[in-house]
Amino acid sequence: MSLLLGIDLGGSNVRTVIARDGDVPSILGRDERPTPLTGGPDVVSAIADSARAALAAAKAAVRDVAAAGCAAPGPLDHMRGLVHDAPNIPGFRDFPLADRLRDALGVAVFVDRDTAMAAVAEAVAGSAKGAHDFVYVTISTGLGGAIVSHGRMLRGATNTAGEIGHWPVGLEGPRCGCGSYGCAESFAAGRNLAEAFGVDDAARVYAAAASGDARAERLVARAERALENLAIGLTNVLNPSLIVVGGSIAEHEPARTLEPMRRGIAERAFKVPRDAVRVVPAALGRDVGMLGAAIAARERNSGRGEWFL
The missing domain is CATH 3.30.420.40 (ATPase, nucleotide binding domain)
Structure with missing residues (x-):
């Protein structure tokens, strides 16, 4: 089973979905919890816990996940997965989010700005398709x-x-x-x-x-x-x-x-x-960031996605 993990990291909440791969990924499980305000390591732990909860809801395991994407506040370096500054999340200054999440989850993780991820989702599966x-x-x-x-x-x-x-x-x-x-x-x-x-x-x-x-x-x-x-x-x-x-x-x-x-x-x-x-x-409502993260992860993990990089 080829699954994708989509993460939406906000100043108030961490939201995750497990989605089955497809032209439009279909959501199988989800989780939402508050974003810790106690530093980067605690945020990474919260994201990892949320991902595991979404996996449990989908009756799946980490080994089933092909790749993960994380929509995060900017400014950031989307190629290195480095968040330069996220004023609403303490401890997120030049924070290597992609590397830390990869270590915590054991899967490849691709990070981008939340609005960029949303645009990817709307372009592939929403109002901007075509x-x-x-x-x-x-x-x-x-x-x-x-x-x-x-x-x-x-x-x-x-x-x-x-x-x-x-x-x-x-x-x-x-x-x-x-x-x-x-x-x-x-x-x-x-x-x-x-x-x-x-x-x-x-x-x-x-x-x-x-x-x-x-x-x-x-x-x-x-x-x-x-x-x-x-x-x-x-x-x-x-x-x-x-x-x-x-x-x-x-x-x-x-x-x-x-x-x-x-x-x-x-x-x-x-x-x-x-x-x-x-x-x-x-067209995609509150799930747009998570769906965009899942789609971007699929594309980047397979060597595609040049149009949004």
Whole structure:
């Protein structure tokens, strides 16, 4: 039995799946648990324990796993599996995640940015299947993305291409976590919306806006304008055929995320790229990172996957 292990390492949770290989891997078992905040070795142990639990749920063993992929926060070196810095995970500075997981699990492990893994999944099995020029956007706790042009993922000189959350969309605005201001993330990411409204979850901001709270409505309207500007910039500069939008906020609030992006493009984008692009919802939901990790592991382990490396 040829199985794949897909891992999604986030600042709050470790999530793993065991999937049967196929054009679209089918999930046989899964596990989810909190991400330790006590250093890199404890995170590796938690991932290994989660993987074993997912294997048990799938009634399988490690010897059945052909390869593993791990979607992780960046910036990182996807060729060496080295996480340069993950501010939300203590102890993850120049951390050799792929090597440590390989030692803990006994299988080959391939690491990449979470948004890159999501783009791989949507390209192979989701809304971007068959597209050669697309941008993947996630609107969730943070705001990020990945760019595919002429069938290849853009990496840039330091593998940070696709950090669209830090695309400036305003001449002024709240200070972003990156140290700048006016970034799309500072206006439209769930974490920033919640902080600006003084609550712990962006869903409460959207609910308050829907109930007529004037301050919540101003914050949500500001986030919409930021997403409009971001979509216009992506369209004019990158000329994609698709902008695929995922993440928990986009999934639950399409009228206040996808629709403003479509409206901005229709009203203000340069005509030629405007007529070529569609803004569409992502297809794979919460499993996108784990499925992308499983697919990327399969491709890289077999010597393929050049298009996203």
